[in-house]
Amino acid sequence: MRPLAQRLHRELALQPLAPDSATELRLVLVPCPNATGSESAVAHAMGLFQSVLPASRFWPLLLRPRRYGPWPRRGVVVFLGGDQFWTVLLSARLGYRHLTYAEWVARWPRWNDRIAAMGAAASERLAPRWQGRCAVVGDLMADLSESARSDTPLPTGEWVALLPGSKRAKLQVGVPFLLRCADELQQRRPGTRFLLAVAPTTSVEELQLYSSSANPLQRHYGIAPPELIEEDGERWLLSSGGSRILLIEQHPAHGPLSQCALALTTVGANTAELGALGVPMLVLLPTQHLHVMQAWDGWVGLVARLPLLRWLIGVAITAWRLNRRGFLAWPNISAGRAVVPERVGAITPAAIAEEANQWLEHPERLAGMRDDLRSLRGQPGAVAALAALVQELLPVTDDTA
Numbered sequence: 001m002r003p004l005a006q007r008l009h010r011e012l013a014l015q016p017l018a019p020d021s022a023t024e025l026r027l028v029l030v031p032c033p034n035a036t037g038s039e040s041a042v043a044h045a046m047g048l049f050q051s052v053l054p055a056s057r058f059w060p061l062l063l064r065p066r067r068y069g070p071w072p073r074r075g076v077v078v079f080l081g082g083d084q085f086w087t088v089l090l091s092a093r094l095g096y097r098h099l100t101y102a103e104w105v106a107r108w109p110r111w112n113d114r115i116a117a118m119g120a121a122a123s124e125r126l127a128p129r130w131q132g133r134c135a136v137v138g139d140l141m142a143d144l145s146e147s148a149r150s151d152t153p154l155p156t157g158e159w160v161a162l163l164p165g166s167k168r169a170k171l172q173v174g175v176p177f178l179l180r181c182a183d184e185l186q187q188r189r190p191g192t193r194f195l196l197a198v199a200p201t202t203s204v205e206e207l208q209l210y211s212s213s214a215n216p217l218q219r220h221y222g223i224a225p226p227e228l229i230e231e232d233g234e235r236w237l238l239s240s241g242g243s244r245i246l247l248i249e250q251h252p253a254h255g256p257l258s259q260c261a262l263a264l265t266t267v268g269a270n271t272a273e274l275g276a277l278g279v280p281m282l283v284l285l286p287t288q289h290l291h292v293m294q295a296w297d298g299w300v301g302l303v304a305r306l307p308l309l310r311w312l313i314g315v316a317i318t319a320w321r322l323n324r325r326g327f328l329a330w331p332n333i334s335a336g337r338a339v340v341p342e343r344v345g346a347i348t349p350a351a352i353a354e355e356a357n358q359w360l361e362h363p364e365r366l367a368g369m370r371d372d373l374r375s376l377r378g379q380p381g382a383v384a385a386l387a388a389l390v391q392e393l394l395p396v397t398d399d400t401a
Contacts, residue, residue, distance in 0.1 A: 002252070011387060016049070017047075027049040028090060029052070030087070032083075036168070038200075038201045039055070040055075042251070051068070061090070061093075062090065071094055076097045076099060076393045084107045101386060104121055104125075106134070109134075114133055116137045117134050118140075119139065122134075123136050138385060141377070144277055154246075157191065157193040160182075160194050161260040161264070162181070172217055174266045175207055177286055181349040181353050183223075183349075186242065187241075194243055195257075197248045197257060198247055204249070207237070217289055225240075226245070258277045261363075262280050262359055263279050267329065271283055271329040271330045271331060274373075275376065278373045283342045284352060287346060335376055
């Protein structure tokens with residue numbers, strides 16, 4: 001969302017950056033079972049949108065758009081993620097043209113004016129009569145490599161990134177697990193340096209909370225809440241085992257992440273970002289706490305969160321899903337093979353630290369993983385191509401949105 005919005009602002013005069021323009025850039029968030037509730041605040045802070053509508057107001061928007069308007073007579077709705085049907089409804093309700101960015105499949109081609117396919121996998125699944133509406137633009141993630149060039153390199157050293165996730169279910173497990181991993185790896189490689197990319201939908205205070213006794217899983221990992229240290233404008237966590245962890249609170253954190261030798265990460269979109277940046281990773285899913293791992297998508301996640309039978313149903317469905325799983329990391333899903341290691345099961349911080357140590361002791365193996373990730377990334381240019389399709393659909397008038 002951010003790179004497309006930035007590109008459109010560079011190429012068009014759009015509110016709010018061009019206050020005198022008749023054309024606005026608005027963001028509508030749609031219902032999602034994995035949302036944290038802070039997405040609208042994050043989007044507001046970007047300063048790129050004339051208005052940001054939270055997901056809680058999506059249905060009222062469909063019923064009475066003028067409550068959140070006025071809406072110009074003509075415009076374009078661009079789908080970038082979630083359930084594609086939401087933007088079908090929105091474009092129909094507003095009478096706007098509709099563009100869908102499809103990673104793997106375009107589900108509603110009949111109601112799309114244009115389809116921007118990530119690659120052949122999405123375009124070839126379209127029936128012949130819809131092929132004329134489709135253009136292959138490439139992977140939006142591929143452009144991350146261009147934005148990752150950092151003017152502020154990290155201090156010299158071997159850096160390992162920690163990515164515990166952004167949702168409560170993942171943070172509850174990921175924070176104590178990764179803090180203990182850092183301590184275990186520090187014992188094996190005293191020179192290792194750590195950074196933790198703080199997701200925009202969480203905070204340092206929340207991370208400290210998940211590493212305290214307020215988190216019932218903390219006791220399983222024998223850690224105490226880390227101390228927060230501020231030095232020279234930077235913030236660090238000092239773990240109970242003596243590991244210093246640099247907190248990266250800038251969003252996105254592509255520059256610092258791209259300089260890391262290895263990342264320890266939970267499953268999710270962060271594996272796609274790391275893959276696009278060419279950062280070797282170990283993808284971790286500890287299953288010894290199944291009763292809190294209910295952050296699945298779709299109907300599985302909805303049933304797993306039923307209030308009355310939440311624990312029992314959540315454990316059963318999560319176990320079923322894991323037994324029937326394919327790949328979980330985006331690079332592996334994209335390649336159809338194991339490009340990066342996925343460690344799923346009753347894994348321990350000590351075992352993960354030992355595996356990380358083995359990878360770091362063999363930089364040629366890390367280089368091979370990095371080359372594999374770069375080969376999957378594709379060529380930059382998807383953001384520019386998608387922006388061009390938006391402009392193609394945008395009506396030439398003084399009354400646009």
